[in-house]
Amino acid sequence: MQEKALTDFISSGALHKGRMLSEDEIALLKGEGVTFAVEGYITVGGNDVVLRVGVDDLFPQSLPKVYLNDPDMLGFIPHVGPGGSICYADTEGIILNTEYPVSLLNDAVTCAAQVLEEGITGTNRVDFMDEFMVYWGRLSPSKLILSFVRPEERVRRVYAYYDSDGNCSWIAADDSSVCSFFNYDLSPMKSLTQRSAIYIPLEKAAPITPPEPDKQWTIDEVRGIVKSNVSDQNLREMQRLCKKAKIEELVVLGLPRSSGEFTLVGLLFHQVTGGHPLIGGTAKDPPEPVLILRCDPQYLWPRGGGDVNLSTVNVMVVGCGSVGGHIALALARTGIGKLTLVDYDKMELENIFRHILGRDGLGAFKTKALKAQIERKYPFVEVSTCEQDIRQIVNCELTKLNMFDLVLFATGNPTTELHFNKLLHGMEKGPLALFSWVEPYGIGGHAFLTRPGTSGCLQCLYEPADDRQAALHSRVCFAEPGRSFGKDDLGCGSRYTPYSGLDAERTAGMTVRLALDGLNGREQGNPLISWKGSKDSLEAAGFETSYRYGQSLDQMHDRRYEYVRSDCPVCGDSIR
Numbered sequence: 001m002q003e004k005a006l007t008d009f010i011s012s013g014a015l016h017k018g019r020m021l022s023e024d025e026i027a028l029l030k031g032e033g034v035t036f037a038v039e040g041y042i043t044v045g046g047n048d049v050v051l052r053v054g055v056d057d058l059f060p061q062s063l064p065k066v067y068l069n070d071p072d073m074l075g076f077i078p079h080v081g082p083g084g085s086i087c088y089a090d091t092e093g094i095i096l097n098t099e100y101p102v103s104l105l106n107d108a109v110t111c112a113a114q115v116l117e118e119g120i121t122g123t124n125r126v127d128f129m130d131e132f133m134v135y136w137g138r139l140s141p142s143k144l145i146l147s148f149v150r151p152e153e154r155v156r157r158v159y160a161y162y163d164s165d166g167n168c169s170w171i172a173a174d175d176s177s178v179c180s181f182f183n184y185d186l187s188p189m190k191s192l193t194q195r196s197a198i199y200i201p202l203e204k205a206a207p208i209t210p211p212e213p214d215k216q217w218t219i220d221e222v223r224g225i226v227k228s229n230v231s232d233q234n235l236r237e238m239q240r241l242c243k244k245a246k247i248e249e250l251v252v253l254g255l256p257r258s259s260g261e262f263t264l265v266g267l268l269f270h271q272v273t274g275g276h277p278l279i280g281g282t283a284k285d286p287p288e289p290v291l292i293l294r295c296d297p298q299y300l301w302p303r304g305g306g307d308v309n310l311s312t313v314n315v316m317v318v319g320c321g322s323v324g325g326h327i328a329l330a331l332a333r334t335g336i337g338k339l340t341l342v343d344y345d346k347m348e349l350e351n352i353f354r355h356i357l358g359r360d361g362l363g364a365f366k367t368k369a370l371k372a373q374i375e376r377k378y379p380f381v382e383v384s385t386c387e388q389d390i391r392q393i394v395n396c397e398l399t400k401l402n403m404f405d406l407v408l409f410a411t412g413n414p415t416t417e418l419h420f421n422k423l424l425h426g427m428e429k430g431p432l433a434l435f436s437w438v439e440p441y442g443i444g445g446h447a448f449l450t451r452p453g454t455s456g457c458l459q460c461l462y463e464p465a466d467d468r469q470a471a472l473h474s475r476v477c478f479a480e481p482g483r484s485f486g487k488d489d490l491g492c493g494s495r496y497t498p499y500s501g502l503d504a505e506r507t508a509g510m511t512v513r514l515a516l517d518g519l520n521g522r523e524q525g526n527p528l529i530s531w532k533g534s535k536d537s538l539e540a541a542g543f544e545t546s547y548r549y550g551q552s553l554d555q556m557h558d559r560r561y562e563y564v565r566s567d568c569p570v571c572g573d574s575i576r
């Protein structure tokens with residue numbers, strides 16, 4: 001199959017004087033797994049360039065590999081790796097049409113030729129900056145440092161944290177940025193000593209040619225690069241910060257990428273004497289290249305779709321059951337900086353399949369087990385817990401409602417939630433309130449956002465069940481009102497509402513999206529959002545659906561604000 005494709009490719013004439021390579025010649029190619037390859041030449045920018053095109057066993061499910069036969073013949077240009085391999089395609093998002101292997105080979109050569117052409121003319125020089133880490137990695141740095149420094153455009157002092165063996169593991173602008181990565185747990189820092197280092201951002205304008213493989217930058221080269229690529233102001237600040245020097249000095253360079261982001265690389269100067277090597281001192285030459293991995297929120301959050309602007313947002317989740325548990329974990333992935341979890345329940349065996357904790361934390365408070373799981377998984381979020389009944393502790397310090405930007409209820413207890421709806425709507429400047437609940441038998445779930453002091457509140461979603469007014473029922477639920485869906489396994493007090501972990505997760509996902517929309521202002525009103533599942537299980541269990549269930553999702557969306565009752569005892573006209 002592969003051989004046939006390559007023979008056809010030779011016949012297509014894409015390479016001049018194309019010929020199959022022998023097994024011995026293939027063995028000399030530094031391409032991993034190449035089983036068949038051809039050689040021939042193309043003309044690029046007036047040069048005859050000999051290319052080798054190889055395929056591996058997976059071809060045509062893998063891309064062909066293209067090599068420059070003489071890696072140095074076009075000089076040091078972007079996207080040509082050691083051994084001459086040409087990176088001609090961004091594999092992310094490419095879907096290969098495996099029906100046409102010869103076309104794949106032809107395309108590969110065309111793209112590779114273009115990469116070389118741009119290299120010769122210099123039009124892709126900026127790619128050096130975007131792929132700087134790749135080139136830095138080719139210097140085989142033996143040290144890796146995690147960086148919590150937020151790269152900015154000014155020179156600044158940063159701190160390097162050394163362990164007792166003299167290895168630097170982190171750099172940060174201050175302790176607190178390290179703390180936030182470890183969820184404000186100080187213990188990882190205790191055994192480390194701090195030494196100062198310097199961060200130097202280079203200017204956006206000039207692309208800097210990365211060091212060639214096996215050719216580390218010398219001290220003179222580093223000085224030259226810094227001097228010609230920093231602003232006067234940054235140069236002065238650098239000179240000020242470099243007045244004193246230690247025996248070992250770490251310099252972190254910020255290299256601007258075309259996206260506006262920075263790549264960080266480190267240079268470790270050993271045996272420093274006579275002042276800082278950047279301003280006249282000497283050191284062992286060349287300085288040691290160090291790999292720096294960015295772990296700052298500005299870099300990590302956007303990579304996962306999180307929002308760095310939420311880092312100051314403070315959210316309380318009341319109710320950490322199946323829905324609340326999924327909500328808590330999901331919130332921790334959004335960029336929210338502070339989370340307070342409130343629940344007095346402990347994790348029980350019966351919950352394991354629908355609670356996100358699963359077997360984790362059996363017998364422990366759900367709040368504490370969730371905090372532990374969040375901190376094990378995600379950085380930058382500070383989690384507090386409270387193991388008391390929200391109705392009893394609302395006046396204590398931790399749960400003073402106006403400390404929060406959003407209070408999210410997933411208690412499964414409408415009576416409690418209506419109480420808080422009233423409390424929040426009575427506050428001068430109350431936080432956003434969000435109520436989330438799941439219905440039985442997988443028929444759906446709801447999230448309801450309300451802004452205290454505006455019309456449209458949780459109370460509006462209820463009406464008296466009958467003339468006696470003792471009980472309320474929901475106007476918006478999907479299951480017929482007035483029925484109890486609790487299942488009783490073991491007798492009194494062990495009733496549970498039948499819904500699955502998937503239902504809980506779906507409701508939680510919808511709720512967290514609404515929370516974000518409310519917090520970042522995309523949602524300005526008080527909407528009721530629902531998802532709708534199949535009614536089969538509900539009906540099989542002998543229940544019926546409500547009028548609202550009969551609406552289409554589009555209808556529900558159009559009417560998401562149309563539940564407001566002007567006679568609402570909490571938010572109605574008479575109150576305002």
Ligand SMILES: [Zn+2]
Pocket residue numbers: 078079080087131
């Ligand atoms: Zn590349």
Ligand SMILES: [Zn+2]
Pocket residue numbers: 455456457458459460461565568569570571572
């Ligand atoms: Zn109301």
